[in-house]
Amino acid sequence: MNKFDIIIIGGGATAFATAIRANELGAKSVMINSGLPIGGTCVNVGCVPSKILAHAGEIVNMVRNNNVPGLELGVESVDFKRIINGELRTVDKFREEKYEKVLSDLKNTTLVEGKAEFYDKNKVKVKDKVFESDYIVVASGSSATIPPIKNLREIGYMTHIEAMRTDKIPKRLTVIGAGPVGLELAQIYSRFGSKVTILQRNDRIFPRGEVELTGRLSGILEDEKITIETGVNINGARLSGKEKILSYIIDGVSFEIASDEILLSSGKTPNTADLHLDIPGVKTSDNRAIIVNEYLQTNISNIFAGGDVADLPRRLETTAGREGTIMAENILNGAKLSIDYDTVPYAVFTDPQYASVGLTEEEQMARMGTCDCRTMSFESLPKAGIIGREEGMIKMNINPKTKEIVGVHILSPNAGDIIAQAMILIKNKNTIYDIIESEPVFPTLSEAVKYVALSFVKDISKMSCCV
DSSP: OEEESEEEEOOSHHHHHHHHHHHHTTOOEEEEEOSSOTTHHHHHHSHHHHHHHHHHHHHHHHHHOOOOTTOOOOOOOOOHHHHHHHHHHHHHHHHIIIIIHHHHTOTTEEEEESOOEEEETTEEEETTEEEEESOEEEOOOEEEOOOOOTTHHHHOOBOHHHHTTOOOOOSEEEEEOOSHHHHHHHHHHHHTTOEEEEEOSSSSSSTTSOHHHHHHHHHHHHHTTOEEEOSEEEEEEEEETTEEEEEEEETTEEEEEEESEEEEOSOEEESOTTSOTTTTTOOBOTTSOBOOOTTSBOSSTTEEEOGGGBOOSOOOHHHHHHHHHHHHHHHHSOOOOOOOGGGOOEEEOSSSEEEEEEOOHHHHHHHHSOOEEEEEEGGGOHHHHHHTOTTOEEEEEEOTTTOBEEEEEEEETTHHHHHHHHHHHHHTTOBHHHHHTOOOOSSOGGGHHHHHHHTTTSOGGGSOTTO
16 A cells, blocks of 8 residues: 555646645655646646637737728638647647646656545545545546537537647537636637637626626627627537537527537536545535635545635636645645635636626625725727727726725736736735825826726826826
8 A cells, every 4th residue: 555645636736736835845745647638627728728729819810900000911821720739739848848847856746647536534546556645635627517408419519628629610610608718719719710609598798707897898709700699598409411500598589500510618517526525425515516614625624625626716727726735735734724715816818808806896795785886998098099909998896985995807908917916906905095196107008907096086087198
């Protein structure tokens, strides 16, 4: 039997962060990986490849629609197969540099490839080998949810994995779901020539976002000829020759849509089904996520969980890595570390991007019963007018009593970069006056944060552009 200080189930961001911190603390760990290659979702089939394709799509769109009078350009050709091959080479490079080489330097970490199953609360089995530890970390990630649509499995579909590996652009693509992955891939495929339709069960796209900003994003995508249907209940699928037909209902009226390919983007399911969590008695939620406390500890005191497999407020690459470090600290040093998820930003990498940190208006009203909010169009922002990108918006939510900033939400080019300053403002409990008294660079899109703060105390339409 193999005895370790920590057993880590998984090979993605959370698992690596746990192993790295454990190694730094001199602890002996075993990382048990299965499914995707080491590195997990982000580097292999998530953040890295999708952003490569999104960048390529932005270049195509910028050339065709550059908003510069007198500058008429065109894209001579798009070789999607070469774009995909380049993406896959970059993924291989990232995996080698950021995971394989890092792992080789972790002298106290052993990698085992194979499916892990709980043997008891201190033991994990991989095929005929049993590993033992006083502490076990579950970081096995998640997989694309397959909705229970009649005949869907029979006619075939793509998930985000196939969507970022195929070298063929379907003429007609139907995307089921309008979360971050669905929106990003819908726009990417549309910009490369697919006629894209999004079918969304909710009454709007990305329902966790601020309604004014997601409404504007919906209009932008529709201007790019992406069809968006909301309030959709899909009730069946069938083949008609080579066409894939989906049947659905909106407000009691039946419709059908034919496409060459279907992309599933209706959420992620935690990878817990084959772990035999019932053996140690680990509790899970209705969607099979492992329930943890603020210290990432399950109801079985020596078993911890983080990343996509855990029932946590945010499932992000950023938090996944931090959660791994925290688990190692809490296990090996007896620490009581946790994450304030309200201060963690996220971004949807459409173009323009949607980025957010802190509370939305709806969340603030639910918690505080009060909200003071301002929304500003980028038509008021000098840099947006200079570069012809006035479609953006920013919303700031504050505590009306203390004037403390509790939420910032941005729809803008590079919103994922701009939101970093808002993260610090919320983390440090700054007020609007701290921003008003600051001097950001002019002209920049990041000035939007100061402009929207100023809108709480004056009419920004009557300001000169440098004030």
